[in-house]
Amino acid sequence: MVTALSREAAAPPSLWLDALLASGTDDLRPRPALGRNAAFDVCIVGGGLTGLWTAYYLAKADPSLKIAVLEKHIAGFGASGRNGGWCSSLFPTSAEALKRSHGREAAVAMRQAMIDTVDEVARASAAEGIDCDFAQGGTVSFARNAPQLAAATADVAAAAEYGVDKLELWGAEQVGERFGARGSGSERPLGAVFDPSCARIQPAKLVRGLARVVESLGVSLFEHTEVTNWFARRVRFRSELPDGSSVDGAVSATNIVIAVEGYGAALPRVGRHVLPLYSLMIATEPLSDDVWREIGIEHGQTFTDYRHLVIYGQRTADNRLAFGGRGARYHWGSAIREEYDRDPRVFGHLQRTLADLFPAAADAAITHRWGGPLGVSRDWHATASFNPKTGVGIAGGYVGDGLSTTNLAGRTLSALIRDEQGPLTELPWVNHRSPRWEPEPLRFVGSNLGLLATGLADVEQGLTKRPSLAAKLMAPLTGH
Structure with a gap:
């Protein structure tokens, strides 16, 4: 029996977390808060994938390190437990933009690192026994009008120039054969791009499983422990105790890692360095095999199209359509509030768009609606940075492409903290500093x-x- 649930467990903020609770595999109860002053070698702020992957690779490389992860809610409460479940090679800055800033060799290295990261997530999760429904079926990006087809063609040509990504351009006939004679809605697709470097996963299974793994490696994970500031190798925190009281304290640490993505806007030392942009999702009831045959999306495949207002979706392991997109407005002062996770206007738009893409699913019941903030830097350029003089590292600005990029960030921060130079620490996003908003x-x-x-x-x-x-x-x- 599940008892004494936390607030997060009482109303899980996504399909993914709700599925864990409903199946009885994870009751989402919070781990104990940090209730006193403490000292660690590394203090990681944020119990999402960036923080947990960093803890994982540090603990694997040097088991003698004393590592703490401080999380305001529960591990995976934020974007790591709410996202679209794309473990992809996408990076928010294009290869062409990276080439302009850092040169062709650096752009190629970044693209190769992102592709390799998809494989590393598969390897690490399998090695640690994390069953996250990983299935690499690639991404299908539909082109539904002439300008979209032109953009798709340009993407494939650009990828060929760098020689790393293995994109395929499918014509209208191929799309019709794979996804039904009706195509994908009111605008019959003129083509599509297939990118094999993407896997469908259940993100809450990954982040919650990873939390258990790092604990088994000796990492201390404190939940309901809110970081309020940090300075001079000290992290100030406020913990919420089971009796409803709170305690203020500090952690002394040789190294500090800030891994809070869009939620960093609420921290005084991050503030305008990140903008919290909301992305919302819906999920259908499980669909029948007949409906899936008409839709054409296979297990492991993710999908999108070439519109500018981003959409993204996947076929879940239990045969739902999980579908999301942008469109929620930015809130004054970079405010982040629970009520912003749900916007009826955006949910309605997503439901109409999904029906247009896949008419066979138009009558499917919507069982889950959720959302949350992701992090956007001023130049839309993610970073993994570390200052050895202050001992402070930070990673984020993934613009929604963080499910795999967090793994690369964790490996990179681990290397930077341990002063291990190599290909990872030479990538163009390392120590990139974006201007403030x-x-x-x-x-x-x-x-x-x-x-x-x-x-x-x-x-x-x-x-x-x-x-x-x-x-x-x-x-x-x-x-x-």
């Missing part, structure tokens, strides 16, 4: 105008059947 009201106006322009770009392309001028003007602001 503008103060309010400029941040509020600019972010929401950008969101509006992205939506208008799709309308513009649908009407004109030509590449969007609005999208072209916005491309430099999104790392492309």
